Amino acid sequence: MDDPTVTLSPNHASRDDDGLVMDQDQAIGLQQSSQEDHINPDEHTKMSAVMPKRRLCVRDLPFHQSSNKLRIRNSKRARMGRLLSEDWFHVFLRLTTIESITYLIVCWTVFILIFAGFYVAADTVQPDVDCGLTKNSNEILGFSAAFAFSLETTTTVGYGLPGSSNAFFEGCPELQVVIYFQMLFSILFNAFLFAFFFARVARCETRGIQVVFGQKAIIKRLRDGRFTFNFRVYDVDSRCPLVEAHVRLYAIKKDIGERDMKFEVMRLSSPNDDLGAVIYPSLPSVVSHTIDSYSPIHLNSSSGSKVEEAFHIDSCGMDLREDDSRTGGRDDYRCMVCGETYSTVDCLTRHIAYSGMLEKNDSVGKGGGAKRHLDVSLKEMKMWKVTKDKQTTGTTTGMYYEEFKSLFETEEVEILAVVEAIDPLMSGTFQAIQSYTAEDLEFGGNFAPCLVKDYQDKKSVAAVDLAQFHRVIGEGAAV
Incomplete structure (x- = not known):
């Protein structure tokens, strides 16, 4: 069951009668920090412990969908009168x-x-x-x-x-x-x-209601040991395909002991966001995010640093992904001895082994305290590679699923999915929004097949079974 809407202020919480949010002023969301309503971290931690969990994007429509409205309100709104007066037409257009x-x-x-x-x-x-x-x-x-x-x-x-x-x-x-x-x-x-x-x-914003998202998202382990976050999306008005449909993914979470909420970009591997993350929503499409060391939902992301390894090149605050280095698009690792860069851990390990062999053959000593490739333990490098790639046995996969669920619950992680497209009838751009929290996760398994052949109607060749659209089958279930 979806969470009821809660309108929250720093000192009290009240519940709407109908449980739905239709106005931003009455909605719970992110408040602008100010000296007048400052809350110290200890008080905020106590408040979070007793308050019910809230969604930024509430699922207030049938079929587990949202009305594409974020529950965000602005504090000290009286000071924004002059600013809003400059855009009075759109403010007036937003009224009921x-x-x-x-x-x-x-x-x-x-x-x-x-x-x-x-x-x-x-x-x-x-x-x-x-x-x-x-x-x-x-x-x-x-x-x-x-x-x-x-x-x-x-x-x-x-x-x-x-x-x-x-x-x-x-x-x-x-x-x-x-x-x-x-x-x-x-x-x-x-x-x-x-x-x-x-x-x-x-206006085309209501067109986004026909773009439906799967009720559940799947976190699953691939054969190479990596984990992915997947969800499904489909445009029910498939006979009139959307133009330039693309998808974006964000992770929203709060730091433990802090009031501010983090809003981080999640890079997509399918569809490839380097190519614009373009999808064809007239057919059910699966969107996939690889949970690598740069991912905001990586198990080590709560420590505050996306990358911890000594040989890993610092991201410098950029939103990167390891898929680019795995395919040779860029170098992700740097040798701490000579500074050479490599795309994968395997290439770096081979370089250190070969350079160490040359140093041993040339009898290179530890002159001047300089570090040699011989000083790097290949055994530790191999162990680091195993840990890095999450190449664990099947018996420990459930443990990682438990850690992912704990991460989502502890930091109140909410994954915000945004599909943006152009309506071909009115040539207007619109967005469809959905979110996934800990209660919406399935671990392991796959989405049930929902696209089947249909020869009953002479005008159609395929049919989408919307009853199967939300199902997850195969190994695992919600933890």
């Missing part, structure tokens, strides 16, 4: 339909009332001239009659005038000026209404 229509009706009514007051003022400028707005030329124009005339002018209905005027108002130039400006503002307001409702109707 009922709120926006109510505001528009109020603005339109106020607009008519203001010009009704102008008509009353214009009629009193020349009291001896009959402008035709009253039955009697000596009668003063009342506000109700002025409101009716203002409404007629705005809507261009033309019910007629109570007086004998021909509606050109030759003797009342003040009235002509007021009518001119009211029609000008009416044209602009109608243009805004057209643009506003077109933008609301034609």
Whole structure:
């Protein structure tokens, strides 16, 4: 069952009645740090122990899907009024339909009332001239009659005038000026209404609801000892394929004892993010992330350093992946003796063994305290390679699964998956968002086959079994 929505402030927590978040101001999320609402790490640790676990992306739609809204709120929002006023159209566009229509009706009514007051003022400028707005030329124009005339002018209905005027108002130039400006503002307001409702109707963000994600994600061990994080995605409107669909993956976690939440990029191996991580969601696709030493969900990532080994080249804060070095795309290891770089541990080990053999043949001594290749233990290098590649026996795989589950629970890791594409009908870009926490993980196994041949319908050749789309089969289950 999905977690109920909890609205959290530094001093209290309250639960929504319906359990869903539809407004960012009422949602729980990341708060901007400030001196006024600072919490020390000890207090935050105590709070985390008693508060229920929360999702940044809540699954509030059927079929285990999300409404593509992040539960984030901004503290001290009153100070952002000037900033938001610079982008008032998009702020107004984000309001609900009922709120926006109510505001528009109020603005339109106020607009008519203001010009009704102008008509009353214009009629009193020349009291001896009959402008035709009253039955009697000596009668003063009342506000109700002025409101009716203002409404007629705005809507261009033309019910007629109570007086004998021909509606050109030759003797009342003040009235002509007021009518001119009211029609000008009416044209602009109608243009805004057209643009506003077109933008609301034609917006493509709701198109992302048809891009569905698998309920479960799988962490599994490959034959070479590496671990991968996998999830499945599919566009149910497959008859109208999306354009330039690509996927991104992020790991969100909080440091133990700290208030700030980490937001780290997860490199993708399938589809290859070096090629844009492009997918074809009209068919069920599996997205895979290799859990290597650079991965934010690596078992050693909680220590604060992605790479610890002495021979490993420092990432310098860049988002790297070991797949590039394994395929010869770059060098990942440096010999601490001579500085030569190599792509894999095996190449580095061969280099040290060969250089050590040459040094032994040339009788190279320890002159000046310089380190030799002979001083590097090949036995330790081989053991390091085994540990590095996670080439463990099958009996210890379950232990690693337990460690992964503990990592997700301890640091409240939430994997955020983002699919971005272009709708071919409206040519608008949209995003589909889903998240995976510890309760959404399966360990080992594979996704159940869900794409089958279908010859029952003459218009189709294949069918996607959505009941099988969420299933995980094979070895292992949730720990």
